Amino acid sequence: MALGLAPAPLAAGDPLRIATWHAPLTRKGPGLLLRDLLRGEAPDLAAITQGIAALDADVLLLTDVDYDHGLRALTALNDSLARPYPHLFALRPNTGMPTGRDLDGNGALGEPRDAQGYGWFAGEGGMALLSRLPPGPARDLSGLLWEDLPGTLMTPEDPGAGVQRLSSTGHWVVPLALPGGGTLTLLGFHATPPVFDGPEDRNGRRNHDELALWLRLLEGALEEPPPEGPVVLIGNANLDPARGEGRHEAIRALLTHPRLVDPLPGQPTALWQGGPGPLRVSYVLPDARLSLLRAGLGPILPDAGPHRAVWVSLRSPGPEPPDS
Numbered sequence: 001m002a003l004g005l006a007p008a009p010l011a012a013g014d015p016l017r018i019a020t021w022h023a024p025l026t027r028k029g030p031g032l033l034l035r036d037l038l039r040g041e042a043p044d045l046a047a048i049t050q051g052i053a054a055l056d057a058d059v060l061l062l063t064d065v066d067y068d069h070g071l072r073a074l075t076a077l078n079d080s081l082a083r084p085y086p087h088l089f090a091l092r093p094n095t096g097m098p099t100g101r102d103l104d105g106n107g108a109l110g111e112p113r114d115a116q117g118y119g120w121f122a123g124e125g126g127m128a129l130l131s132r133l134p135p136g137p138a139r140d141l142s143g144l145l146w147e148d149l150p151g152t153l154m155t156p157e158d159p160g161a162g163v164q165r166l167s168s169t170g171h172w173v174v175p176l177a178l179p180g181g182g183t184l185t186l187l188g189f190h191a192t193p194p195v196f197d198g199p200e201d202r203n204g205r206r207n208h209d210e211l212a213l214w215l216r217l218l219e220g221a222l223e224e225p226p227p228e229g230p231v232v233l234i235g236n237a238n239l240d241p242a243r244g245e246g247r248h249e250a251i252r253a254l255l256t257h258p259r260l261v262d263p264l265p266g267q268p269t270a271l272w273q274g275g276p277g278p279l280r281v282s283y284v285l286p287d288a289r290l291s292l293l294r295a296g297l298g299p300i301l302p303d304a305g306p307h308r309a310v311w312v313s314l315r316s317p318g319p320e321p322p323d324s
Helices: 032-039 043-057 069-079 204-217 249-255
Strands: 002-004 014-019 057-065 086-091 126-129 170-177 184-192 232-234 270-272 277-280 282-286 290-297 309-313
Touching: 014 043, 014 184, 014 232, 014 282, 032 069, 032 282, 057 184, 057 232, 069 086, 069 126, 069 184, 126 170, 126 184, 170 204, 184 204, 232 309, 249 282
Parallel strands: 014 057, 184 232
Antiparallel strands: 002 086, 014 309, 057 126, 086 126, 170 184, 232 282, 270 277, 290 309
């Protein structure tokens, strides 16, 4: 759902800041995020609100925000900002969506690990887009079955065969209308962490394939055609290209893809004290055809978790030339 609250203030040629942040906008049950936002008393929410304001992104993808019908929590978050965004967009994530299968093999049904994406309730820890550019009709790739991805690493004996979706949270293709005309397309996602499993490496395989979905899209290997205009791949891959657990081939292929630019090579985006340490897990990879001005990371905020916001500043592209 997209909500148009006010005209976009950007003008043609203005620098365009695009960012993602894995800020913990999630709670332990449905409706609790909205409750806490309306009360205005939670230190973590105050820190996140201040962080969003300081980031001042023109387009911001949040990758850990509870989804609800009507986007009531997202609207409340937006209303709490000093400069609310004119456009909000979110789709129902796969988190907490029941599969009817005992995917973790413990003899019980309906538990978080039995869902399409890990979650205690439907909509837990989804994605949301806050934008000063109006979004057009989005393509939601989140319903693709894992086994249907070309070159899938899903094993034939996987308990989710025939029902398990590839996206643990979601994969969105969202066109944004540029102020001077033309379209910039976001490829937004949040992948499962490649840990919390056993020697079968189910989460590692799925994480790899969630990243490989973008490779297949850009290669034209899906039924969905690749976007023709410039794109920005954005979100939380939950994977460092070199450090930590996981299968690193797909993220490395994205970082070196000829259509994309890596603006922050080697820069960690999260710090887990007493755990895996600094890792690069969130990414904003702009199209090589775009003019990159700057890129950077937000600070780690003590009340807002271990993740830093990641942003790039682009020269807003002009309208696409007419066909000759």
